Amino acid sequence: MKVYDAIVIGAGHNGLTTAAYLAKAGMDVIVLERQPYIGGATVSRELYPGFTYSNCSYVCSLMRPEIMRDLELPRHGLQVIPYEGGVTMMRNGDYFATYPNHDQNRREIARHSAHDAEAYDYFGAETLRQCRFIKKMLLTTPPDPTSFKPRDLFGLLDIARRFHGLGEEWMYDTIRFWTMSCADFLDQYFESEVVKGHLAGTSIIGTALGPYSPGSAYVLLHHYMGEVDGSIGSWGYARGGMGAVSGSLANSFQSYGGEIRTAAEVEQIIVKNNRAVGVALSGGEEVLGKMVISNMDVKRTFDKSMDPADLPEDFLHRVRNFKIRGSSGKLNIALDGLPDFPSIPDGCRGRTGDMHVSDSMEYLERGYDDWKDGTWSREPYIDMMIPSLTDPTMAPPGKHYMSVFVQYVPPYLADGQWNDEKRAAFGKTVIDKIAEYSPNFKDLILHAEVRTPWDIENETGLTEGNIFQGELTMDQLMFNRPVPGYAQYRAPVKNLYMCGSSTHPGGGVMGAPGANAAREILLDMRIKT
Amino acid sequence: MTPEPYEAQLLETPFHARTSSLCSTRQWGNWSGFASVNAYTSVDMEYFAARSTAALFDISPMTKYAITGSDAASYLNRLLTRNMEKVKPGRVVYAVWCNDAGMVIDDGTVFCLGENDYRLCSQERHLPWLLDSAIGYNVEIKDITSGIAALAVQGPTSSAVLKAMGLVGIENLKPYSLTEFDLDGHSLMVSRTGFTGDLGYELWIDPGAAELLWDRLMEVGSLYGLRPMGSEALEMTRIEAGFIQAGVEFFPGDLPTRPDRLRSPFELGMGWLVDFDKGHFIGRRALLQEKKTGSRYALVGLDIEGNKPALHSFVYQGKDTEVGIVASAMWSPTCKRNIAIASLKTPYHKDNHGLWVDVYVYRELKWERIHASCKVVDKQFFNPPRRWATPAGDR
Numbered sequence: 001m002k003v004y005d006a007i008v009i010g011a012g013h014n015g016l017t018t019a020a021y022l023a024k025a026g027m028d029v030i031v032l033e034r035q036p037y038i039g040g041a042t043v044s045r046e047l048y049p050g051f052t053y054s055n056c057s058y059v060c061s062l063m064r065p066e067i068m069r070d071l072e073l074p075r076h077g078l079q080v081i082p083y084e085g086g087v088t089m090m091r092n093g094d095y096f097a098t099y100p101n102h103d104q105n106r107r108e109i110a111r112h113s114a115h116d117a118e119a120y121d122y123f124g125a126e127t128l129r130q131c132r133f134i135k136k137m138l139l140t141t142p143p144d145p146t147s148f149k150p151r152d153l154f155g156l157l158d159i160a161r162r163f164h165g166l167g168e169e170w171m172y173d174t175i176r177f178w179t180m181s182c183a184d185f186l187d188q189y190f191e192s193e194v195v196k197g198h199l200a201g202t203s204i205i206g207t208a209l210g211p212y213s214p215g216s217a218y219v220l221l222h223h224y225m226g227e228v229d230g231s232i233g234s235w236g237y238a239r240g241g242m243g244a245v246s247g248s249l250a251n252s253f254q255s256y257g258g259e260i261r262t263a264a265e266v267e268q269i270i271v272k273n274n275r276a277v278g279v280a281l282s283g284g285e286e287v288l289g290k291m292v293i294s295n296m297d298v299k300r301t302f303d304k305s306m307d308p309a310d311l312p313e314d315f316l317h318r319v320r321n322f323k324i325r326g327s328s329g330k331l332n333i334a335l336d337g338l339p340d341f342p343s344i345p346d347g348c349r350g351r352t353g354d355m356h357v358s359d360s361m362e363y364l365e366r367g368y369d370d371w372k373d374g375t376w377s378r379e380p381y382i383d384m385m386i387p388s389l390t391d392p393t394m395a396p397p398g399k400h401y402m403s404v405f406v407q408y409v410p411p412y413l414a415d416g417q418w419n420d421e422k423r424a425a426f427g428k429t430v431i432d433k434i435a436e437y438s439p440n441f442k443d444l445i446l447h448a449e450v451r452t453p454w455d456i457e458n459e460t461g462l463t464e465g466n467i468f469q470g471e472l473t474m475d476q477l478m479f480n481r482p483v484p485g486y487a488q489y490r491a492p493v494k495n496l497y498m499c500g501s502s503t504h505p506g507g508g509v510m511g512a513p514g515a516n517a518a519r520e521i522l523l524d525m526r527i528k529t
Numbered sequence: 530m531t532p533e534p535y536e537a538q539l540l541e542t543p544f545h546a547r548t549s550s551l552c553s554t555r556q557w558g559n560w561s562g563f564a565s566v567n568a569y570t571s572v573d574m575e576y577f578a579a580r581s582t583a584a585l586f587d588i589s590p591m592t593k594y595a596i597t598g599s600d601a602a603s604y605l606n607r608l609l610t611r612n613m614e615k616v617k618p619g620r621v622v623y624a625v626w627c628n629d630a631g632m633v634i635d636d637g638t639v640f641c642l643g644e645n646d647y648r649l650c651s652q653e654r655h656l657p658w659l660l661d662s663a664i665g666y667n668v669e670i671k672d673i674t675s676g677i678a679a680l681a682v683q684g685p686t687s688s689a690v691l692k693a694m695g696l697v698g699i700e701n702l703k704p705y706s707l708t709e710f711d712l713d714g715h716s717l718m719v720s721r722t723g724f725t726g727d728l729g730y731e732l733w734i735d736p737g738a739a740e741l742l743w744d745r746l747m748e749v750g751s752l753y754g755l756r757p758m759g760s761e762a763l764e765m766t767r768i769e770a771g772f773i774q775a776g777v778e779f780f781p782g783d784l785p786t787r788p789d790r791l792r793s794p795f796e797l798g799m800g801w802l803v804d805f806d807k808g809h810f811i812g813r814r815a816l817l818q819e820k821k822t823g824s825r826y827a828l829v830g831l832d833i834e835g836n837k838p839a840l841h842s843f844v845y846q847g848k849d850t851e852v853g854i855v856a857s858a859m860w861s862p863t864c865k866r867n868i869a870i871a872s873l874k875t876p877y878h879k880d881n882h883g884l885w886v887d888v889y890v891y892r893e894l895k896w897e898r899i900h901a902s903c904k905v906v907d908k909q910f911f912n913p914p915r916r917w918a919t920p921a922g923d924r
């Protein structure tokens with residue numbers, strides 16, 4: 001029976017990234033994917049004729065340019081196109097837009113607060129400093145602070161040196177930043193509620209924290225870390241939907257001779273003598289490999305796909321306590337035309353970017369209160385976009401695809417499990433909310449895919465529907481991610497590795513966990529690239 | 530009315546009323562004496578329109594000569610290095626022409642409108658050279674630059690835009706072909722040509738109908754993401770496509786004031802445009818000689834480490850042997866590579882090891898020097914299949 005050099009479980013974008021790097025280095029690699037299609041949460045599907053949805057993730061910018069280059073993703077079909085600015089529609093009928101042009105942006109903020117208009121530059125410089133500090137760590141394996149191995153010591157030393165290079169004042173700022181709440185962070189710069197409400201959105205996306213919860217400032221940064229062509233903090237679309245990211249990775253992987261098998265669900269990772277030797281598929285078939293690499297989140301990998309006897313108890317205990325609370329939902333909508341948004345003036349290009357209705361910090365925090373009470377936000381935070389305004393491949397001319405990301409949506413409801421009826425009620429809440437700002441919206445709906453955390457878990461395997469494969473809080477970042485002592489992509493079983501977003505530097509369509517895991521594996525294999 | 534020289538530094542193109550009302554950056558440049566928009570709203574977004582939807586670019590300032598008369602074909606065969614006898618009416622070709630020393634004077638496109646009826650479009654003006662080399666031929670050569678309004682519609686949805694404007698069958702037009710349509714009684718010539726390296730068309734019309742054409746395009750184009758584009762975005766697409774530009778990759782043969790600054794077609798990667806079998810043409814003897822003895826330079830694409838454009842950097846080999854110069858450079862948003870077009874001394878373009886460029890970046894009162902290694906690659910950095918597909922795709 002054939003023994004592969006490596007088996008990757010899951011064709012999410014990280015699994016494909018790891019697989020492509022290994023195949024490029026000459027290894028014989030197979031990727032096994034449970035679904036009949038690839039991509040995991042980086043996927044595009046046509047659920048209504050003529051329309052392409054980005055069913056889960058919808059905007060692209062975190063994907064590391066180094067990876068695109070190494071694996072030649074543009075040549076394999078990836079094109080990232082930026083969009084312009086965004087807008088928050090306010091309850092009082094006004095609006096707040098952002099623009100890529102600095103002075104247009106400044107004048108727009110000044111409509112709401114003259115003070116904030118100029119404070120925005122300070123805010124921009126500070127987030128840039130923080131991004132610059134963290135960005136260097138994205139494509140490096142976190143050094144283990146308890147280890148005396150030279151590479152760990154050098155790694156720590158490097159961080160320390162760069163940290164001290166910031167100077168005293170910025171060092172304090174940085175330490176505070178990592179644990180502070182988004183609200184405290186924004187209050188340092190801004191007074192206008194709508195400005196803060198607009199900016200705070202990214203601090204809660206995918207996170208079971210409110211904007212007043214400590215640690216939420218980091219989540220904001222995690223979303224700012226992206227760049228499109230060196231322009232930090234800007235976002236774009238993958239042309240053809242997010243499936244183009246996984247599709248180009250798959251093409252790259254296959255160009256190096258890799259093999260992908262879809263509709264191949266792994267039921268169990270087979271361990272013999274404390275070594276991973278292969279996997280058993282749900283039909284009973286076994287696939288053998290010299291190593292096994294899991295793209296699944298840590299809970300699904302260790303708690304659901306392994307025999308507990310094969311793992312150290314304290315490790316398993318920590319895996320079970322890994323915070324992976326679901327908090328997000330999504331609607332994908334096919335529209336018969338462009339919806340009107342009367343509060344946004346004609347010609348304001350904010351509508352080609354991210355649109356929101358959360359015009360204050362309180363709006364967001366109240367939404368979080370509902371989540372804590374075990375129900376979806378009655379007044380949800382929505383991150384609403386119309387990618388077809390920028391990308392002509394998403395919908396027929398004149399028709400539009402709308403992507404609506406929703407926060408907060410609990411994985412378990414106070415009044416019992418999710419079911420079809422509750423899903424429909426959740427969808428109605430969101431559609432009604434949008435319709436408050438767009439009178440003709442409902443009439444234009446041709447089809448809507450409504451996804452709760454329950455649907456996301458069932459379909460992509462993301463436990464509780466947590467979009468990051470585990471929350472991005474300080475206790476679960478860097479050398480603590482996913483489990484202290486196991487942040488270097490190796491599991492406590494020999495020849496078993498992790499490459500999904502549960503590992504450093506975390507979730508989002510970034511590819512960094514996958515690339516880092518590949519580097520560690522090649523190091524173990526003593527393959528030089 | 531064309532203003533008198535004392536009245537205006539720059540002339541207005543037939544689209545000026547439209548372009549000036551849309552140019553919200555108020556950034557204009559000088560293109561052959563015409564006011565030409567550098568950027569309408571944002572260079573990036575205009576660039577991405579060209580790469581993802583469609584971009585509209587006013588090419589009216591391009592120098593245009595009408596070349597007609599019973600000897601027009603044989604005249605062009607003498608002037609250009611390329612065999613023009615093979616070029617039939619309805620076709621467009623890219624061509625270069627040289628001086629007697631085999632050095633390139635300029636490059637351009639030649640439109641074969643009919644039997645012995647051509648239009649030559651180029652960056653620079655060359656009337657004296659064209660007329661002098663026509664002595665003895667029965668041809669008439671006229672500068673018709675101001676007599677034609679022209680727009681480029683470039684990008685993946687460009688065919689769909691033109692189809693929506695009523696140009697029936699446009700998708701079947703082959704690359705480097707031209708055809709005619711009627712636009713409200715005006716004759717509209719459309720060629721499948723352009724400077725972006727993507728699917729795209731150029732539209733040529735009587736200046737009196739310029740605004741009609743612009744308005745019609747913008748109206749139907751709104752559903753297809755059509756957006757006016759300035760010359761800065763065009764320049765990005767030009768480099769990605771690996772096209773050379775007069776005054777950048779080479780200096781027009783009659784203008785350099787220093788010796789040794791000229792380049793032959795071979796030295797510009799244009800050897801494929803030289804046809805020694807067609808009989809005599811200007812520069813033939815020198816080019817034959819060069820073929821035998823070898824070229825001094827090679828124009829290459831470079832893939833450079835990092836993301837800082839290496840514009841006008843020296844190219845080095847090994848420790849510090851200077852082997853060339855970067856002519857054009859940019860971070861390519863589409864290829865996600867730091868690309869450049871460089872002129873290298875031969876044979877350094879062949880040994881792909883140990884090449885590097887010195888990039889200087891000025892940041893907050895400090896020069897940072899980046900030693901970036903680089904590799905010679907095909908200079909057609911971007912060349913998607915949709916550029917060549919017939920029938921053309923919709924998106």
Ligand SMILES: Cc1cc2nc3c(=O)[nH]c(=O)nc-3n(C[C@H](O)[C@H](O)[C@H](O)COP(=O)(O)OP(=O)(O)OC[C@H]3O[C@@H](n4cnc5c(N)ncnc54)[C@H](O)[C@@H]3O)c2cc1C
Binds near residue numbers: 035267300
């Ligand atoms: C609704 C939503 C919106 C988001 N929006 C954005 C966004 O706009 N931008 C952004 O950057 N990020 C976004 N994210 C986050 C981002 O999509 C994820 O963090 C990222 O895609 C995770 O990638 P991954 O490769 O680590 O894991 P996954 O994508 O989860 O891949 C895991 C793969 O393993 C497969 N699998 C699971 N179990 C098995 C098994 N037993 N056998 C075989 N295969 C198995 C799954 O089917 C899946 O393909 C969003 C996520 C969601 C859910």
